[in-house]
Amino acid sequence: ETGVTQTPRHLVMGMTNKKSLKCEQHLGHNAMYWYKQSAKKPLELMFVYNFKEQTENNSVPSRFSPECPNSSHLFLHLHTLQPEDSALYLCASSRQVSEQYFGPGTRLTVT
């Protein structure tokens, strides 16, 4: 256990559904991240939050909408996704100039 939890662990959704992924960190970190992990590709950084402020949006389509209500919680709201969005979505947290700690991920399948 790294101190970063993610729910749900698995999610199957249709292209017209709306769902949310949740991440929580219990480490007192002030930065949180969303990554997308697809087979045979490097991890793709999607969003970065520092002290609840979004500091990076890595050209992510608007069908992905992050929310960071406080330093411990991070959400990824999903709507009208495409099949190519199927992947493992990883959340991570860190103190600002420090290594990142990852959650177990949410395996998302879009049908």
Add this chain to the structure above:
Amino acid sequence: AQTVTQSQPEMSVQEAETVTLSCTYDTSESDYYLFWYKQPPSRQMILVIRQEAYKQQNATENRFSVNFQKAAKSFSLKISDSQLGDAAMYFCAYREGNEKLTFGTGTRLTIIP
């Protein structure tokens, strides 16, 4: 843009033997951080070891050590006395200051009993 290259998609090693995973990176900076992460089949990514570029001494964590060659931009991971629990995907990553992590494509390590 920084890039991280892991040229070995898969490696295997006999239990109790030593294996070295390769990583090279491209940067024009002199101050940065390098990491090796392990992702077992359960999928939780775990930090294995980190190296600050300004430190000449190679980092070591128990059976894991790195060979950091700054001039060659090489950062290999050596696993000694390999154990079954070492089986995982291993990712090399680079970070410059407060910037984002850049990951390689990973090396899948299999341990042969």
